[in-house]
Amino acid sequence: MANLPPVVWSGVLRKMRVADGDPVAYSLADATVGGEPAPDHALAPHLGGPVHLRFTGEIRCTLCGRAMKKTFGDGYCFPCSQSRPEADMCIVRPELCHHGHADHPCRDESFAQAQCFQPHVLYVSLTSGAKVGITRRPNVPSRWIDQGAVAAMPLAVLPDRRAVGLVEKRLSDEGFADRTHWSRMLKGDPPAEELAPFAAQVVARLEAWGERGLLPAADRQLRQFRYPVRAWPDKVASFNLDKTPEVQGQLDGIKGQYLLLDGGVINLRKFSGYRVEFRAG
Ligand SMILES: [Zn+2]
Numbered sequence: 001m002a003n004l005p006p007v008v009w010s011g012v013l014r015k016m017r018v019a020d021g022d023p024v025a026y027s028l029a030d031a032t033v034g035g036e037p038a039p040d041h042a043l044a045p046h047l048g049g050p051v052h053l054r055f056t057g058e059i060r061c062t063l064c065g066r067a068m069k070k071t072f073g074d075g076y077c078f079p080c081s082q083s084r085p086e087a088d089m090c091i092v093r094p095e096l097c098h099h100g101h102a103d104h105p106c107r108d109e110s111f112a113q114a115q116c117f118q119p120h121v122l123y124v125s126l127t128s129g130a131k132v133g134i135t136r137r138p139n140v141p142s143r144w145i146d147q148g149a150v151a152a153m154p155l156a157v158l159p160d161r162r163a164v165g166l167v168e169k170r171l172s173d174e175g176f177a178d179r180t181h182w183s184r185m186l187k188g189d190p191p192a193e194e195l196a197p198f199a200a201q202v203v204a205r206l207e208a209w210g211e212r213g214l215l216p217a218a219d220r221q222l223r224q225f226r227y228p229v230r231a232w233p234d235k236v237a238s239f240n241l242d243k244t245p246e247v248q249g250q251l252d253g254i255k256g257q258y259l260l261l262d263g264g265v266i267n268l269r270k271f272s273g274y275r276v277e278f279r280a281g
């Protein structure tokens with residue numbers, strides 16, 4: 001344990017807090033439930049320096065705080081994954097959002113009103129390549145940053161989660177990409193110009209379908225994001241805290257929800273619920 005840098009933050013991992021800027025700014029944020037969470041810790045000062053992350057062995061549900069052995073979804077315990085609206089099917093598959101189905105109601109009506117029955121944006125973004133996606137309006141632009149998009153453009157606004165999910169599903173069924181290849185996303189930034197032709201194809205489909213949520217051209221503004229990356233990894237090996245509870249290296253950059261270390265990358269969001277100690281020089 002000689003020569004380790006000091007502990008600068010400890011807490012229960014959740015996805016990093018992001019702030020739009022040039023470059024994008026990241027902070028560690030604590031998912032502790034039922035106690036005082038640690039303050040956010042800005043990562044920018046540690047870029048280029050040594051970092052050391054140690055998983056303490058404790059895992060806590062990010063919704064209820066219960067101790068557990070294994071997480072489901074975004075750091076949820078099994079009971080929460082089965083009962084809480086945050087873990088319901090429509091979060092991953094919006095076209096299956098079921099509010100309004102009398103025999104298959106939402107798990108929580110107030111959650112449905114606050115989340116599902118709200119305007120959603122259909123967008124295109126450039127992550128590993130051009131793709132379509134959807135998000136609730138207040139999640140613009142953090143959703144784009146979380147996925148490591150270097151450019152994004154809103155194309156349509158629909159009244160609720162199910163409506164936008166159905167349009168995205170239809171686009172996906174027609175062959176428009178809706179996934180990110182994370183290892184490709186971490187090998188470099190694609191040129192932002194790749195997005196406009198893809199956006200034009202999606203707009204053409206929406207027009208052909210007579211989609212009423214299509215935004216006027218003036219509101220389909222391209223946004224660009226620059227990530228704090230000093231060096232791209234040669235090989236995109238990913239660290240797994242279950243197998244390697246201590247991870248260290250030089251912090252070469254941050255993109256999406258990944259820390260890029262000189263010896264590999266780690267998706268911090270994937271370890272939501274894991275209690276860690278973060279050391280940095
Ligand atoms: Zn729970």
Ligand SMILES: [Zn+2]
Pocket residue numbers: 090091097098099106112116161
């Ligand atoms: Zn829903």
